[in-house]
Amino acid sequence: MNIKQVILQAFHDQPDRFISGEELSQMCGCSRTAVWKHMEELRRDGYEVEAVRKSGYRLVAAPDRLSAAEVTAGLGTQRIGQQVFAYDEVISTQPLAHDAATKGAPEGTLVLAELQTGGKGRLGRPWHSPKGSGIWMSLIVRPVIPLPKTPQMTLLTAVCVAQSIREETGLPVKIKWPNDIFIGDKKVCGILTELHAESDRVHYLVIGIGINVNSVSADFPADLAQIATSLRIESGQPVNRIRLIQRFCRIFESWYDHFLQDGFQQIKENWEAHSYTIGRxxxxxxxxxxxxxxxxxxxxxxxxxxxxxxxxxxxxxxxxxxxxxxx
Amino acid sequence: MNIKQVILQAFHDQPDRFISGEELSQMCGCSRTAVWKHMEELRRDGYEVEAVRKSGYRLVAAPDRLSAAEVTAGLGTQRIGQQVFAYDEVISTQPLAHDAATKGAPEGTLVLAELQTGGKGRLGRPWHSPKGSGIWMSLIVRPVIPLPKTPQMTLLTAVCVAQSIREETGLPVKIKWPNDIFIGDKKVCGILTELHAESDRVHYLVIGIGINVNSVSADFPADLAQIATSLRIESGQPVNRIRLIQRFCRIFESWYDHFLQDGFQQIKENWEAHSYTIGRxxxxxxxxxxxxxxxxxxxxxxxxxxxxxxxxxxxxxxxxxxxxxxx
Structure with a gap:
């Protein structure tokens, strides 16, 4: 962790307390002047930090902006989300993740963007991913599984996204086969799994996840408004994207470990229980x-x-x- | 086809006959002087061409060298081997084929090399591929099949390589699961299938095939000599690499079309019938x-x-x- 990450982690661990400059300088292994300088940097990044003489620093509000420091602070996973590349604007996070995977990025690496100008869904279809209102991300994993089992990773991911949204918002999400998340009759999330493999070894998977989080109706083009929705539209209030990403990382790590250890059966049952497709x-x-x-x-x-x-x-x-x- | 390919095709179609400059210039749609110039080029490439006044040209011998013109002349397929990239020396034909596939190379494209300095077998193991004595090639295919069926393409390829070698040399080759070709207890060929896909669509496969064709015992390092052999060592005579590649292309196209149309059953039976593994x-x-x-x-x-x-x-x-x- 760099100094900024240590400070954010400290704020995260003690959310309402003032933390003294002395304490922070010990945590970071740097001078109080260096702490002050990093605090100024955090303010430039959009963090609202209260500073009170003799009490220290307190975080009042974090910016609604996806950054590596925000995702990793207080994350609590072993691998998933521990390495994050966050971009303002990209064509698509998928090819960036493929590049990173080819160059050896560790399992669990996340590639995030505020805006995708050329996002894609499955079968090469376009995916609308406007600025700042969604989670557009690609996750790199390297499961040691035979090739025919890789589609199970898509179903696993759908289970994890659905559970994350349910726990974070209480919304009654359902999974439409194979990889869409629906609320009622409208799509709120799509998942696209790509992979590079040889016939008896998976080199890596890149799992693309697009979630409409804080879009309002006006954000959707007319043709999408009938079939797409967002968590904000459905719940009537904004949803914290960082918390949702972190929750997803924890849930994914847990189900993924279960999958590698015990196989697909329990994931299959969970998928079926939350399916929009089965029985119809x-x-x-x-x-x-x-x-x-x-x-x-x-x-x-x-x-x-x-x-x-x-x-x-x-x-x-x-x-x-x-x-x-x-x- | 370019002019050189048309000339080689004409030689191929009428192997022992002299073909007049006039006839060739009509076939090629160019002047007799241009035909003569291309004949000089073929000689520089190592072809032995006999020229007799008033009779014309006759091919006496082709060089033992893999070239696009040689592979495509008289090939007789629709797709497999119709596009060929031939190199003298590469690290490995596999990444070159991946690059070509990503840039849109058509199905059936072959990447060949006389020498690989860093050839790889399955699971990243090194593959010994010395100069001029083998067939080191990568084939690009784009089958419209679900991901879990892609390992069947490896078994299909093994069936095709084994049949090609049997028909061309009469040698009693067997398939060792999943993808090695053996003569007796020694390996003569390895197959490595790599692919790029999303969970419900295969983007492309690159099938790497390495065959020890004309290596002599001294070509194998000591540790390989006990477990590897070549077609020449086993048959006691040199084997024409171009003819073997062409035969493979025709057999592959036929089995591949069968597979896409009628599925895996007959390939499975053929694989089992020639297996070195089943029943042991x-x-x-x-x-x-x-x-x-x-x-x-x-x-x-x-x-x-x-x-x-x-x-x-x-x-x-x-x-x-x-x-x-x-x-």
Whole structure:
């Protein structure tokens, strides 16, 4: 941790207390003048710091801005989110994360941006990611798993994002197969998993996560307003992005360790319990065929199972799923 | 095709006949002087061309050198091998193929080299690839298949390499799971499949193939001489590398089209029929466990099935397999 991170961590650990310059200088291993200089830097970064003679410093408010120091302060994980690259504006966080992974970035590295000018969803579709109102991030992981199991990581991530949003906001989010998070009939988050592998070894995964956090209705183009929403629109109040990212990192680390140790079964059950898809009548468009039936669950590998009217159960690996009105 | 390729194609189609300068100039759409100039260039490239006044040109011998013109002349495929990048010396053809794929190289593109200074096998292991005596190549394909099926492409490639070698040399090659080609107890070829994908779409595969073709015993370092061999050592005569590459391209295209259309079943049966592994007592070292038992076959997805002494059948995704002496 650098000095700024140590100071933010101290503020985080003792949220309402004044901390003396002397105490901070001991924590940081630097002079009180250096502490004062870093405090000035924090103010320039948008932090509101109260300084009272003989009492010390107290954090009044942090800026609504994603930074490595904010994400790592008080994070409490071993790996996930411990290394953060935060950008103001990028085309997309995905290729930056691929670059970092190729150059050896450790497992758990997060790439964040306030604004993406060319964000992409699955199958190369555009993803609207306006400035400052969302979480646009890419997570690097290096699981030692066989290639056929990597789609399970997408389902795992959906479980983690849904749980993070539920715990942080209380909103009733659901997972739409394979990797969208919905509130009611509107999408609030998309997940895109990309990977580099050889046939019996995964080199790394880059998991892209886009969450509409504090967007208001006017932020959505007309064609998106009908099908997309944000946590703020649904909850009626702004949501702290840093806290949501930190909660996600902790939940992800916990489920990911569970997955590596004990496999997919419990994640599958959790996914099904919070699914928007299972039990519904669906119309499925794969690359090669169109299929109607009822989504009945995931198989042990995480493939969607759809039973058609004749009773035949189809395995669906990759498709667009739409919901049909009840007969 | 450029003019050199048209000339080589004409020589290929009429192997022993003299072809007149007039005829060639019509085929190429250029002057007889231009034909003559290209013939001089072919000679500089190492081709032995006989020229007889009033009869024309005849190809006596082609150089033992991998070039795009040689591979594509008379190839007879739709996609596989139609685009070729041939190098004298590279670190490895794999990263060059990744670069080409990222920049949009069409399916079937081949990257070849006479010498690799840093060739790699699976799991990052070094692969010995000396100058001029082998086929060191990477093939780019873009199959529209779900991610969990990509390891089947490695098994498909092994079937194709084995069939190519059998048809071209008559040697009794066998496939060792997952991706090595053996003659007797010695390895003659390794296959390494790498890929870039998202969880429901394969962007591209780069299939690396290394075949020891014309190496003699002295070409192998002492530690390899016990476990590796070449087609020349086994057959007692040099093998034409271009013809072997061309045969592989045709066989691959045929099996690959079959795979995309009709799935894995017939490839699985062919793999099993030529396997060095199935039916043998094996010792299996995976990342997490050591297992002893009998290799009994592949499952429908292409995963190796090993039955231990208690009768339990294990699925083996990624492992090193060794053979045990019979009890």
């Amino acid at each position: 009548d669906v119309s499925v468009q794969t690359i090669s065929q169109k299929l109607e039936g009822r989504a009945i669950g995931l198989d042990e590998a995480g493939v969607l199972l759809v039973r058609d009217e004749s009773g035949h159960v189809h395995k669906v690996y990759s498709a667009d799923v739409n919901y049909r009105a009840k007969h | 007592d094996v010792s299996v070292q995976t990342i997490s466990q050591k297992l002893e038992g009998r290799a009994i076959g592949l499952d429908e997805a292409g995963v190796l099935l090993v039955r231990d002494e208690s009768g339990h059948v294990h699925k083996v995704y990624s492992a090193d397999v060794n053979y045990r002496a019979k009890h």
